[in-house]
Amino acid sequence: MDLAPSALMGPLLMLLGYVGLGWIAAQRLKIDPRPIATLLVYLIAPLTIFRALMNGGPTAEYLVLTLALFILVSTMALLVRRVTQHRFGPQEGALLAFSSGTGNTGYFGLPVALILLPPEGVTLYLFCMLGINLYEFTVGFYLSARGHFSMRQSLIKIARLPLIYAFLFALLLNALNITLPASLMGSLDVFPATYTLLGMMIIGMTLSQVTFSAWDSRFVATCVGLRYLLWPLVMLAAVLLLQYLGPLSPELGMALLLLGVVPMASNVVVVAMELGIQPQKGALAVLVTTLLAPLLIPLYLGLMLRLTGLG
Template sequence: MAELDLGATLMAPLWMLLAFVGLGVICARQLSLDPRPIASLLIYVIAPVTVFRGLVLGGPTPAYLLLTLGVFVIASLMCLLVGRLARPFFAAEEASLLAFSAGTANTGYFGLPVAMVLLSPEGVTQYLFCLLGMNLYEFTLGFYVSARGRFSVRESLHKILRLPLIYAFLIALVVSGLSLPLPDALMEGAEVFPPTYTLLGMMIIGMTLGRVRFSELDPRFIGASLAVRFGLWPLVSLGAVLALQATIGIDDELALALLLVGVVPLAANLVVVAMELGSRAEKAAVAVLISTLIAPLVMPFYLEGLLALVAPG
């Protein structure tokens, strides 16, 4: 993998995503659109259908589901660790949002186009099941931790139980496990949901940024979220790959897929969830935008360096 090829690969999704963000800014300022109903639409309709379709088409096997479980566990541990460390230094709402951000990343909107170029079809499938683990974290423990910044334990649990993505995940497992046939028209109609998810998810960042005032910028929150994403996560993904190589042994494709999860920018869903819960969406939007701009500069360096460390011999 040449550095020039990797840089070109990263620039294509970057400009596409930034164009969607810019479109969101225009909509917020010129059309006065409220992004909150769009955030609810993403969480309660578009995301569940997207996950259901991806899981059914992926053909889950025990090995693939172990990838999902592994990423879910790592993301959850990162969330709990950062949440505990952040509590003495940030207000409850900001600490909860920072904890949520620590466990997730833009594995879908940004990482998937890169994975489709760098990996073989088998590697892309492995990456997709890693992505599902992070999505599952976002709408279970991650959502709960974010909600706890504003709501009681009972209210937070109630909000999680209302999330259809959890049930979409379980239904997809049943459908795949029992090999239940689905109408072709249903699966063809669901093809529009993944690109819609990307478009609206990035536009929400722009809509939120369109309302940001300089007085609302928080360098501490932005710096902490970027430090976790680009400082701690690459080390965690490297540790996971080295541990798997030393124990069960994994191929180069899976190693690259896991390393990619560790170096993509902050998740756009950070803004979506903050918007839905009424948290600090403006701070989240600025942090996500900055991390997306930084990603093309640091990802080639990270991936080449990390791959050199995990290469056999």
């Protein structure tokens, strides 16, 4: 297993290149990122998840992983919200709570998973990632909205999110053994790449509007701590607990550990942009954790693999 920084440099440079394209688009073409954030939340993300479920053929075991990750990250976010709500402003606290329950498992983590994991491991990783994605657009979206809207307004916004209905519709089709025509599924192939491209570009678009006053050292330091201290410890503890309870496949163990070391989620910026809660601060924090990723991921994974005996 190649954990050298050079193995991760390709995905990192690609993602940073997308960020650069977003910066250029906003600077030179004067593109407003807010409609793109709306497009990601209400169209591209739901169709991406729907396609993944229809292609993956979810089994009960896979869906248990999805549910377990959803419960785990939702609990983490609620605890962080409780701890930070009196130490940060309402919007910063909401953004911290949202970011604490998620990571860049798709845009960044999936290319790395394809490098490090066999096909079975990649499938396990995808269904774990799905639980985190569901958190983002349910519990996470609610926590973010509560930093700016009332409880009633927040719940109404969640009820309008199509990702929830796309997820349920895909499960219904699979339960009824309904297969969509190959031509229709083929037409959905463009959405994962579009999701990655626009999701990273929107960081660059937001950074193009950042002023020096947007830098908040305490906020960024807390985001880095949540991402590179809390998450690795939680996922390491989860793997050690599963090993204690019974046999754990190396593929699942590695997938869980990888989830714990990816950078902050780009969707932090997407959701902040959609709800109008400090997107500039979110973009700066995402950029810092992404730049740290090629240095910390090999170090963290190497140590965690030795501690769990998976290396």
